[in-house]
Amino acid sequence: MKHKATAESALRKELGRIALREAERLAFPPTEWEANTLAELLALPRVTVTRPPEEHLLAAGMVPKDCHVNCSTQVANDPDRLSRHVWGWWIYSPIVVLHSVVEVRGQWLCLTPTMTPLPSRFQFIPDASIEWLKAxxxxxxxxxxxxxxxxxxxxxxPEHHLRMRDELRALMASGMTAFDAWQIVDAKLGAERTLVQDQIRDLLIRK
Structure with missing residues (x-):
């Protein structure tokens, strides 16, 4: 019983940490550039990307949350030189996430383990206008x-993400844990689906 309580406490702490991190990450100020770019991207052609089984990706040495490196590694290690690294945007409504996939003989593949249950296929917008520059x-x-x-x-x-971040900060400043604060914010703003809410629910399902 004590072990179970400790495990649940650790899980709540981890979920709270993820909620706070993602809320902060997505709470940057809105700009006209963001709105215009999103509108432009949503008008571009889309492809359907398939996720191979997670265990296969891990066995191949692919790393969670490192899609750009995973795809670069695949291209570099492909003996037949058939893999093409494609940058673009994973449609994760109501946001689009900067992401990398590979295209092999017309098949589009995501090589990044998610570590959480997600659909095996998703819509992706290839974006030839993306370039990578050294810092x-x-x-x-x-x-x-x-x-x-x-x-x-x-x-x-964007206003939703700013509001969620501010609500979380205020509740935590009152002494509430990040997990409990997220639950309140989720209930209050739950009608507006966000990446934060999905990630938390994915982890809860997996556990």
């Missing part, structure tokens, strides 16, 4: 589009 340190690289450094995602409703 000032000469080591790290960042994605750019039209000279603008890309965020991790583009949002259809």
């Amino acid at each position: 000032n340190d000469g080591v790290a690289t960042h994605g750019f589009r039209g000279g603008v450094k890309l965020p991790d995602a583009l949002r259809r409703y």
Whole structure:
């Protein structure tokens, strides 16, 4: 019983950490560039991408949450030189997430283990306008589009993400844990689906 309580406490702490991290990550100020770019992207052609089984990806050495490196590794290690690294946007309504996939003989594949239950297929927008440039340190690289450094995602409703972040901060400042604060915010704003809510629910399902 004690072990179960400890495990549940650890899970709640981890879920709270994820909720806070994602809320902060997606709460950047809205801009006209973001709105215009999202509208432009949603008008581009889409492809259907397939996720191979997670255990196959892990066995092949693919790393969770590192899609750009995974795809670069696949291209570099493909003896037949048939793999093509494609940058673009994973449609995860109501946001689009900067993502990398590979195209092999007309088949589109996501090589990044999700570690959470997600559909085996999803819609993806290839974006030939993305370029990767080295940072000032000469080591790290960042994605750019039209000279603008890309965020991790583009949002259809940026005001929702700002409101969620502010609500979480206020509740935690009152002494509430991140997990309990997220539950309250989720109930209050639950009609507006977000990446934060989906990630938390995915983890809960997996556990």
